[in-house]
Amino acid sequence: xxxxxxxxxxxxxxxxxxxxxxxxxxxxxxTPLMLRVTLGGPEHVGFESHIADEHIKLIFPDxxxxxxxxxxxxxxxxxxxxxxxxxxxxxxxxxxxGAGEVDIDVVxxxxxxxxxxAQQAPIGSRIPVAGPPRGIHIPDEFTWQAYFGDETALPAIxxxxxxxPRSTRGYAVIEVQNAAEEQPLDAPEGVEVRWLHRxxxxxxxxxxxxxxxxxxxxxxRDGAPRHRARAQAPLEDRPLTRPWWAGPGSQPRxxxxxxxxxxxxxxxRTPSSRRxxxxxx
Ligand SMILES: Cc1cc2nc3c(=O)[nH]c(=O)nc-3n(C[C@H](O)[C@H](O)[C@H](O)COP(=O)(O)OP(=O)(O)OC[C@H]3O[C@@H](n4cnc5c(N)ncnc54)[C@H](O)[C@@H]3O)c2cc1C
Numbered sequence: 001x002x003x004x005x006x007x008x009x010x011x012x013x014x015x016x017x018x019x020x021x022x023x024x025x026x027x028x029x030x031t032p033l034m035l036r037v038t039l040g041g042p043e044h045v046g047f048e049s050h051i052a053d054e055h056i057k058l059i060f061p062d063x064x065x066x067x068x069x070x071x072x073x074x075x076x077x078x079x080x081x082x083x084x085x086x087x088x089x090x091x092x093x094x095x096x097x098g099a100g101e102v103d104i105d106v107v108x109x110x111x112x113x114x115x116x117x118a119q120q121a122p123i124g125s126r127i128p129v130a131g132p133p134r135g136i137h138i139p140d141e142f143t144w145q146a147y148f149g150d151e152t153a154l155p156a157i158x159x160x161x162x163x164x165p166r167s168t169r170g171y172a173v174i175e176v177q178n179a180a181e182e183q184p185l186d187a188p189e190g191v192e193v194r195w196l197h198r199x200x201x202x203x204x205x206x207x208x209x210x211x212x213x214x215x216x217x218x219x220x221r222d223g224a225p226r227h228r229a230r231a232q233a234p235l236e237d238r239p240l241t242r243p244w245w246a247g248p249g250s251q252p253r254x255x256x257x258x259x260x261x262x263x264x265x266x267x268x269r270t271p272s273s274r275r276x277x278x279x280x281x
């Protein structure tokens with residue numbers, strides 16, 4: 001019998017965290033509510049992106065004073081100033097070291113620092129960017145995988161399914177506003193992509209009203225490892241859902257603990273980051 005410790009495990013991988021200023025190169029609409037923002041410029045050199053769920057922190061000036069408090073580099077970590085600057089997290093949708101370009105896909109809405117910046121910042125303007133700090137490496141041996149999330153998780157899900165071995169089976173279930181928000185995904189043939197339309201309903205975790213979790217409760221007869229990701233339920237005023245990664249057996253807890261342990265190195269613990277961290281459980 002295979003010991004659980006012999007099985008491949010999902011693994012949190014941390015990377016040196018850098019602070020840099022990137023230049024806004026261009027923006028283009030992917031769907032009516034999803035804006036692709038391309039960042040670049042000379043400071044992209046040394047940027048690294050290895051894992052689909054990696055994110056960067058965009059750092060904004062204080063909306064009241066206009067003051068921009070930028071963290072300072074301290075070896076492989078960064079020191080955050082006090083008061084903490086406002087930050088927003090965005091998944092690295094694409095990094096092309098040759099072209100020197102980083103894409104992030106921003107869900108646009110009516111208010112919000114990041115949403116407004118994505119829509120209105122002048123081309124050529126610069127923004128401080130921290131990270132990416134870490135990501136969860138999912139072994140290719142996980143033959144059955146499932147991903148759930150709303151449109152804020154779509155950049156990570158889209159990148160992940162495109163990177164999957166073509167023999168992988170499973171699901172990608174994504175809740176978006178309506179059919180116009182669907183995007184073509186480069187998923188393996190055996191990974192079924194299902195779109196849920198929120199329409200006028202309030203945001204909620206897709207998994208709650210979708211029967212697709214059934215495979216989780218079934219034991220695989222061949223004992224092959226599998227992997228699933230789950231979206232956490234959003235809080236009332238914060239529609240964020242993003243996948244968290246989990247492996248077979250006891251891995252979900254291990255992955256979660258690893259994520260919490262690493263958070264001290266990745267950025268300031270603020271009331272909002274604590275709320276986000278609770279939501280990611
Ligand atoms: C690790 C990580 C990765 C993420 N990756 C992405 C990503 O790739 N793309 C992405 O779009 N988001 C992503 N998010 C979510 C994003 O960081 C939040 O949605 C963020 O709060 C948006 O900031 P804002 O300044 O525009 O709005 P905020 O100032 O945070 O919020 C202002 C108002 O807008 C509302 N609001 C916030 N987000 C949305 C939304 N998506 N739709 C509708 N209303 C909203 C809030 O409820 C609030 O009322 C990620 C979050 C995490 C933690």
